[in-house]
Amino acid sequence: MAQEEVTAPIPGVIVSIEVTLGTKVAEGDTICFLESMKMSNPILAPLGGTVTKISAAPGQVIKAGQLIAVIEY
Amino acid sequence: MTDPREKLQEVEARRQKLYEGGGVKEVERQHKLGKLTARERLARLFDPGTFQEVNLWIRPITTGYDVDDRDLAADAVITGMGRVNGRPIYAYIHDFTVLAGAMSLGQNHKVTQVMEKALRDGVPYVGMIDSGGIKIHDLFGRPAYRPIVADACMGFTSNPWNCPCQCSGVVPQISLMIGPCYAGSAYSPIAADFVVMRKGTSFMSLASPQLLKTVTFVDVTQEEIGGAELHAKVTGSTDFLANKDEDAIEWTRELISYLPSNNRDKAPRIDTKDDPERADDGILDIVTAQSSAPYDMHDVISRIVDDGRFLELQALFARNLIIGFARIGGDTVGIVATNPAVNGGALDYNTCDKQSRFVRFCDAFNIPLVFLVDTPGFLPSKEAETSREGLIRHAARAAFAIAEATVPRVVIYVGKCFGTARLALGTLRMGVDDVYAWPTSQVARIDPLEAVRIIYKREIAEAADSSAEEQKRLKELLEKYVRFPYHAGEYLMVEDIIDPRRTRSVIYKTLNHLSNRPAIGRPWKKSSLMPR
Numbered sequence: 001m002a003q004e005e006v007t008a009p010i011p012g013v014i015v016s017i018e019v020t021l022g023t024k025v026a027e028g029d030t031i032c033f034l035e036s037m038k039m040s041n042p043i044l045a046p047l048g049g050t051v052t053k054i055s056a057a058p059g060q061v062i063k064a065g066q067l068i069a070v071i072e073y
Numbered sequence: 074m075t076d077p078r079e080k081l082q083e084v085e086a087r088r089q090k091l092y093e094g095g096g097v098k099e100v101e102r103q104h105k106l107g108k109l110t111a112r113e114r115l116a117r118l119f120d121p122g123t124f125q126e127v128n129l130w131i132r133p134i135t136t137g138y139d140v141d142d143r144d145l146a147a148d149a150v151i152t153g154m155g156r157v158n159g160r161p162i163y164a165y166i167h168d169f170t171v172l173a174g175a176m177s178l179g180q181n182h183k184v185t186q187v188m189e190k191a192l193r194d195g196v197p198y199v200g201m202i203d204s205g206g207i208k209i210h211d212l213f214g215r216p217a218y219r220p221i222v223a224d225a226c227m228g229f230t231s232n233p234w235n236c237p238c239q240c241s242g243v244v245p246q247i248s249l250m251i252g253p254c255y256a257g258s259a260y261s262p263i264a265a266d267f268v269v270m271r272k273g274t275s276f277m278s279l280a281s282p283q284l285l286k287t288v289t290f291v292d293v294t295q296e297e298i299g300g301a302e303l304h305a306k307v308t309g310s311t312d313f314l315a316n317k318d319e320d321a322i323e324w325t326r327e328l329i330s331y332l333p334s335n336n337r338d339k340a341p342r343i344d345t346k347d348d349p350e351r352a353d354d355g356i357l358d359i360v361t362a363q364s365s366a367p368y369d370m371h372d373v374i375s376r377i378v379d380d381g382r383f384l385e386l387q388a389l390f391a392r393n394l395i396i397g398f399a400r401i402g403g404d405t406v407g408i409v410a411t412n413p414a415v416n417g418g419a420l421d422y423n424t425c426d427k428q429s430r431f432v433r434f435c436d437a438f439n440i441p442l443v444f445l446v447d448t449p450g451f452l453p454s455k456e457a458e459t460s461r462e463g464l465i466r467h468a469a470r471a472a473f474a475i476a477e478a479t480v481p482r483v484v485i486y487v488g489k490c491f492g493t494a495r496l497a498l499g500t501l502r503m504g505v506d507d508v509y510a511w512p513t514s515q516v517a518r519i520d521p522l523e524a525v526r527i528i529y530k531r532e533i534a535e536a537a538d539s540s541a542e543e544q545k546r547l548k549e550l551l552e553k554y555v556r557f558p559y560h561a562g563e564y565l566m567v568e569d570i571i572d573p574r575r576t577r578s579v580i581y582k583t584l585n586h587l588s589n590r591p592a593i594g595r596p597w598k599k600s601s602l603m604p605r
Contacts, residue, residue, distance in 0.1 A: 010416050010452055037449035039367055039417030064454065 004047055006069040008062045012036030016058055019069070023051045031069050034062060049073030091129055091146045095170030103170055108252065108274055109318040111151050111168040114201055117322045118164060119155035126153040128183045137215030140208075145171050148179035149204070152187045154196075157329050160341070163191045163198040169252055173205030176258055180208075181233055184261075188236035195335035197245040199325060202262050203252025237264035242437040245332045249321050250275045250311075255299075263310065266434055267328060267386070269321045270301035270311040277304060302389075309390040309423065327384055331398040331405045332438060339439050340405035345379040349402035349581040352574045353377070360447075360488060360513050360573075367413040370395055373445060373487060374408060377401070377577045383408065387427055393417075394424035396431040398440075402581045404588075407435035409498070410445035413488065419452040420497055422467035428497075429474035436478035441584050444505075446498050447488025450520070466605045471497040473604045476504050479595070481587035483580055486510040486558075486567060491520040500566070507583050508567045511576075516561035521550050 015033040019025060025045040034041045053070035056062060092112060094100065103110050109117070115124060133145045149171040154163050165187045167174040184200070191198035213219065234257075240246055241264070248262035249269045254277040262268070263277070270277070278299030285293055297303070305314040315321035333340045353376045359368050375381040378399035385397035393415040397408055409428050411418035435442050457464045475482065475498075482505045484498065495516070499505040510516055517524075522543075526533065529546045536542035551557075561567040571579050 010419065011454075037417055037419055037452070039413065039419075039449055041367060041415075041417050064456070 001072050003052070004049065004071045004073060005067055006031050006043065006045065006071060008034060008043065008064055008066050008068055010034070010036050010041070011064045012041070012062055014056050014058050014060045014062060014068075015040055017054060017056065019051045019054070021051060021054060025049065025051060025071065032056065043068060045071060047071065047073055088129070094146050094168050095172070099170035106274060107317070108169070108203070110170060111166045111201070111203070114251075114318060114322060115151060115164070115166055117319060118199065118201075118325065119157060119162070120159065124153055124155035126151060128152055128186070131179045131183065134178045134211055135214070135218060136210040137218030138210045140172070140210050143172070145177070147171070148177050148183065149174045150180045150183050152183045154190075157326055160329065160334060161194075161196045162329065163187045163194075163196055164200070165198070166201040167203040167252065169203040169205075172208065174203050174252065175208035176204055176206065177208035178211045184233045185236055188233060188240060191244050191246075192236070192240045195244060195337065197247065197329065197332065197334060198240075199247045199249065199329075200262050200265065201249045201251060202254045202258065204258055205253055206255055206258055233261045237261055241266075242336060244335045245329075245438065247325055247328065249325060250277055250301075251315075251318055251321055252276075253295075255279075255281050267313075268304075268311045269313045269315060269325060270304055271315045271318060271321050272301050275301040275304075275311075277310065305387075305389040307390070309387055309427065312386040314389060324384075328398070331384060331400075331440075333440075336437055336439070342403040343400060344403045345400065347379040349379075350578040352572075353577065354574055356573045356576065360511070367417060369414040370410045370412040370418070370445060370447070370487075373576075374399065374410060377443075377580065378406075378408075379403065386431065391421070391423035391427045393419060393421070394427055396427060401443075401577065401584065404584070405440050406580075406584065407431060407440045407442045408445065409442060411448040411498070413447050416452065418448040418488075419450065420448055420468070420471075420494060421452045421454070422457055422462045422464055425467035425471040425497065429470040432471075432474040432478055436474075436480050439480060441481040441587070442478070442483070443580055443584075444482070444484040444498050446484060446486050446490045446494075447514075448494050448498070449489055450491055450494040451497075463605075468493060468497050469604045472499075472503065473601075475499040477601055478504070479593040481506050481584055481590075483583050484508040485571075485576060485580070486514040486516050486561065487573075488513060489515045491515075491517050492523075495566075501568075506587055509569050509571045509576075509579060510558050510561050510567040511573045512558050512570060513573075514561065514570075515557040516566055517555055517557075518564075518566075521555050522547055525550055 012034040015035045017032045018030045026048045027045055029045045030042045031045055032043050034043050049071040051069055052072045056068045100110055129147050131148050133148050135141050149168045151166045165184045187198055237246055246265035247267045248265040251271045256279055259277050276295045276299040282293050282295050301314055304310040313324050331340055356376050359372050374383050378401055383397050383399045393412055395410040395412050398405055399408055484505050501508050525546045533539050533542045558570050562570055
């Protein structure tokens with residue numbers, strides 16, 4: 001089983017997390033919403049798999065490159 | 074007495090042998106790698122029956138090494154001219170089945186000839202790179218052969234490294250890197266205007282993995298430091314990432330249809346049946362009332378252009394900005410558009426590079442530009458400001474390219490645009506010809522919230538509830554002084570607030586109006602310098 005990290009492309013604040021541990025996602029599914037510069041940006045799953053780790057919570061300030069979730073595939 | 078028919082048969086037999094390239098086994102190997110042979114690629118690029126090969130019969134230089142005994146058909150490159158969708162094109166295509174496409178003196182000569190002819194004839198050229206590298210034997214012959222090799226070096230115009238620069242801005246240059254391309258081999262094709270790569274078989278890097286390991290003691294694979302996906306997504310060195318050779322070549326044929334043959338020409342008009350004044354009702358639903366919900370600007374583009382057809386460039390790089398070619402009313406236009414779906418459409422140093430190079434290409438080749446703007450501005454970043462990726466330096470390039478251009482330029486404010494972002498995407502005072510805004514647009518010289526924080530700094534600091542005070546002042550500012558979308562019209566930042574459904578018609582009429590205007594004069598200079 002390989003792992004793919006989902007990281008933030010830009011800094012911002014997590015608005016909401018759209019998945020839970022164990023959620024099966026397809027490529028392009030929304031993992032979370034990240035607010036930056038007054039825009040609510042959907043962060044999408046780069047590939048299909050199972051969410052095995054979530055390391056961000058609503059309200060959390062995120063740096064660019066920071067880990068948000070891990071998908072196992 | 075030589076029988077002409079016999080002689081002809083002999084020539085044709087030799088020709089067929091040369092057409093086999095490196096032979097059946099090598100052809101099989103090429104196919105196993107998932108690659109087409111040079112002649113198969115050629116057949117796909119050119120309209121059937123139009124290709125005329127030149128210099129098939131070249132004799133590779135004698136080096137004194139064993140390689141002299143091998144049959145190196147056409148010196149590992151096919152060169153010639155033909156037609157693509159009826160238009161003349163020159164091409165050079167490496168033949169990997171012959172000594173892994175080694176770049177020999179003869180090959181350089183043939184390639185240089187193609188580039189020089191393209192320049193002289195005002196015709197675009199296409200290069201298909203598939204080569205293991207320089208043919209080292211040709212660099213220095215064995216002792217008795219050195220005078221021959223040295224002579225050849227000085228006699229041949231072996232300069233595929235000089236030509237792309239001479240051709241730049243005069244004729245379109247397209248490189249298909251559909252094989253290995255290392256070090257010196259890469260300098261020439263990368264200087265082309267457009268680069269196409271293919272997943273799995275394209276490799277381009279300065280150092281090979283072996284060299285990297287020798288110098289830095291780091292282990293890398295060729296995919297890691299030079300693979301097609303790396304270049305498409307990270308380095309921005311490629312315009313299109315193909316899955317197969319066939320796709321790369323098909324895309325190239327389409328690209329050519331949007332371009333003029335040279336810088337004194339306009340791109341061919343392709344009459345679609347799409348009414349240039351067609352209104353589009355659905356466009357109103359794309360930009361939702363809530364300004365923070367991101368939509369995909371591709372949707373807007375497809376509704377404005379002829380038949381919804383858009384040839385995107387660098388689609389996987391700096392995706393927050395979209396560039397590409399389309400037609401409006403049959404004529405090619407260059408589109409530059411921010412994409413709110415990616416990073417909110419915020420600008421950064423990569424988008425600046427992406428757009429400035431494209432703007433300059435369009436200007437060089439008489440292609441009018443259309444800017445679709447909805448951006449929260451530049452993405453502030455400590456890393457970008459404190460590194461060689463300097464934000465201001467890059468933003469200046471974007472503005473510079475727009476100001477330098479003399480082709481018709483039209484800007485449509487679809488959504489937000491404040492402050493420096495306006496400079497990066499073009500204003501009337503910078504020379505843009507016409508600027509329009511949608512009713513949902515918010516255009517100002519500074520973000521109203523920032524303005525409030527500066528003007529009412531003291532009041533906000535002294536207030537019991539700073540946040541509420543800030544919001545109160547903002548509300549006042551927006552009601553009294555900065556009403557969107559009218560603010561931009563009141564201060565002559567835009568010329569009209571248009572019905573989004575008529576965007577296509579507005580652009581068409583504006584460009585039509587400008588289509589035959591005389592060249593804009595600039596003070597004499599040898600060339601503009603590149604901003605940092």
